Amino acid sequence: MTTIMAFLETALQNKYCLLPNCPLLFLSPEAICLRSFTRACFSSTNMSRTISAAFARGLKCPDLGLPSVLLKFFVFRLLNRPLNRYAVEKCDLKPGHCVLDVGSGLGIGIHYALKRVAPRTISYLRFNPPARVFGPQWLARLGLVPLKVSTSLDKDGIVHGLDTSVAMIRLSRSRLKSFIRSERVILHNSSVQNIPLQTASVDACFHVDSFYFWPSLVEALEEVLRVLRPGGVVVTAFAPHHLNRFTQWGWMRYARPDILAYAMALESVGFCDVEWIKNDPLAPTGVQCIRAHKPPLKLLT
Template identity: 30%
Template sequence: MAGADGDEKLRREFNEWAEEGKGEEMERHHASIVEPTIAMMNLKPGERVLDLGCGAGWATRLLARQVAGGEHGQAIGLDISDEMIARARVSSKGVENAMYVWGSAQEIPWQEEYFDKVLSVESFYYYPDQSKVLEEVLRVLAPGGAAYILINLYTDNPYSLRWVDELKVQVHARSEAEYVEMMRQHGFEQVEARRVPDESPTPETYSGRWFKNAEELREFKRMGALLLVGRKKR
């Protein structure tokens, strides 16, 4: 595996998350930014889509539903945590066009030019070698295919940096402009950065530890997640 040490650390950390039930919990935290993102992906029956860093697989199942119907429509979830993958497989029994694979985003265990679209939710900033991952995403994308990288940790949203010191693994904190440049340098075309605000209701009062008050939380959600979109040359 590329960057094997980093990947092994990530595997252990996210196996713990999986055992604590955090894989399934993430649906509650991320659904409000993932649903509008999937709508922007304009998926069609018969397409093949990869969910990179799929966790417990709830978003992979949403993708599978969108591409079902055509002859090849298939959603593949890939994750470094074997525990997440095991749970995703159990929860997706009966979803015939969803499949889960254990492996690293830095060395995607899949053939080249296979996927029409790639989605990655709240995972890209964990990858030790983000350049290698972008190369791998381009390799597995079919000509004209598109990648959608959604992250809620980037420097233009200062609230999002409050979690960095709490995480037990290293993360990258970069700006929208840096990410756009990185994707262009790796050969993605029509690179765009969009913001996906979290429009879920915010309670009137906030008693957690991350925000001073509900107004700050509302501001964090209004700023939204960063969605990076890039295409592979036809």
């Protein structure tokens, strides 16, 4: 920033024939305005505020701008990868389960969930390249074999990805297109307060670095509770040291990283068995999670 200011100051001096550190008394009004504008825009304080605000907006709703591109590489891919893996592990997923990833972003968490709920589809696509492009029944689409009403892949589960960012939906759609064609992944451009799924249709829900940006924790968790089946689980994973650092940098100005408020909101909307796991030996370094369940149905006797 100092280099930019020095360059612009030199340009101003050359244009208006100014001496370095020339008193304002000897400057024209136009030169005074330009010098003030230069110092105001490119001072280290103002520039850092502008940059931190751009990163804060990129965290809340990523787009295709430079801050979001940097965040996608350093935060969403590098830092959030172990968080997504750990959150999926804590969901205790089984083949055939239906899963919801809130704030799915680039689809990293969806990939980890697919390995657990759709192992047949993953194996089939790995050894059948044409199916990645044309779908599992590509031979039937070419008219070489009859179209099957059902296949063994239908026993696999489905992963729903939910994100408010159109840019993230587009990027994840390109990364997951083979699974979308196989109908194992469904992406939704919507908010957590309006989940486009039927009541009691999901076995598990997980989210990473998402609830800080929810307008209302209670309304969002009520919607998550609605779509979960009785006994379903919701898991969030987070790294407190990352949150503290982002807060110091001003990246969380549009967020509310209040973990205790989230845990209390879980209980207030009706979740049970709420547990805050802090010292799990199997967790990545510095990573914690909160897990809760939807109460099971009580049989009438």
